[in-house]
Amino acid sequence: MANDDHTIIIPKRTPESAAMSANVKRAMAITATLNRLTFNDAAEIRALFSDLIGKAVDDSFILIPPFYTAGGVDIRVGRNVFVNQNCTFYDLGGLDIADDVMIGPNVSIITTGHPIEPSKRRDAVIAKPIVIEKNVWIAAGATIIGGVTVGENSVVAAGAVVARDVPPNSLVGGNPARVIRSIAE
Secondary structure: OEOOOOOEEEEOOOHHHHHHHHHHHHHHHHHHHHOOOOHHHHHHHHHHHHHHHOOOOOOOOEEOOOEEEOOOOOEEEOOOOEEOOOEEEEOOOOEEEOOOOEEOOOOEEEOEEOOOOHHHOOOEEEEOOEEEOOOOEEOOOOEEEOOOEEOOOOEEOOOOEEOOOEOOOEEEEOOOOEEEEEOOO
């Protein structure tokens, strides 16, 4: 079920949670095959990633395995996107990655979570979309949390934890990430 702020809530033991589990199994099978490949298998990586997300990626798309996801079908990628090794994309809430985006190694983009209240934590999965706009660089080890838009031309510093929107043309860093400075040509 979706709320008007684009939040998806999937209670346990429902048809929606069963479908989510089936998609996780499908994604695990595809990523297991993908993760046996090397950088030199770029065409096969693109084919498997296209199968994972349910639509063809552009020939300019580069991904270096290993790569992890709990779904895949809610990932959309533009042209000239680079994803370095050991990245994790949990995309149930929707993950839009625009053209010319660079994603460093060990980056986690996580659209999903659970209720905060201890007694409700295992009752549902909560998902919010993430949008990565054009020409963004997400540096090594950064984490992007659901409900965030990273504005065009911005840089997310290594190790940053982004829990709120990043303005266009900004450098953000820290935990929680904050604007360090504006980026100008």
